[in-house]
Amino acid sequence: MSPSADSKAMREELDANPLAILPKSSDGVLTIEDVELVGNYAIKIAFSDGHATGIYTWEYLRSLAPDERIESGDE
Numbered sequence: 625m626s627p628s629a630d631s632k633a634m635r636e637e638l639d640a641n642p643l644a645i646l647p648k649s650s651d652g653v654l655t656i657e658d659v660e661l662v663g664n665y666a667i668k669i670a671f672s673d674g675h676a677t678g679i680y681t682w683e684y685l686r687s688l689a690p691d692e693r694i695e696s697g698d699e
Contacts, residue, residue, distance in 0.1 A: 628678035 658670040662679050670676035
């Protein structure tokens with residue numbers, strides 16, 4: 625779920641009811657069309673349904689799979 629302000633109400637609903645069904649945003653498969661760096665702390669993703677308002681921090685993205693090991697020469 626996008627951390628964007630547009631999705632705040634939906635995130636709050638899902639927090640209260642994790643079994644809520646998400647509304648369908650398009651007929652096709654949702655794909656990533658473009659990714660843009662936002663400084664050194666985040667990325668902005670453009671999706672095939674036209675949604676491109678969210679900024680996803682590296683911290684947020686890592687929290688989606690906290691048990692995955694980060695394979696990087698930086699750490």
